[in-house]
Amino acid sequence: MRKVTVPIDMSSEQKSILGMISKRQLIYLIVGGAIIYAYMEPVYNLGPNFMISIIMCLVAAIPVATITALLAFVKMSKHNLHLDHYLIIKMGYKNQIGVWRKGPK
Known part of the structure; x- marks a missing residue:
């Protein structure tokens, strides 16, 4: 199988507004x-x-x-997420935790 190196970062946001900010940042x-x-x-x-x-x-x-500015421009490099996406995931985490019981209830 052949490997090709892509010269640009394919996982980052597209800077579509004048090449400087993305649509998400513009909305913020x-x-x-x-x-x-x-x-x-x-x-x-x-x-x-x-x-x-x-x-x-x-x-x-x-x-x-x-x-x-924090929500629009800060990127958490440890998680490779923007701060707003990270906060949405953290807020939804409590809903994903289930109560596990042993028995008939």
Whole structure:
């Protein structure tokens, strides 16, 4: 049997959006941006002046931006999975564990 070495990584995601990000990453960025956009106006209106409002908006956007970036771009090399896929598998693990009993029940 003949072996041929493939010069590219066939198991990684296709970077289909401008060759830089995948569709999965683009969806995460759009959803994260929409969430930030949805709550920025009320946060901006809480501040007494312009500079404090801008600082409040930046501080309020950091947690959502961090979570979005982690889910979109972090790859766990130990398991060869992206973080979002790994978390989905971990959350479903509890449902896969059965209760094993010996006897008629």
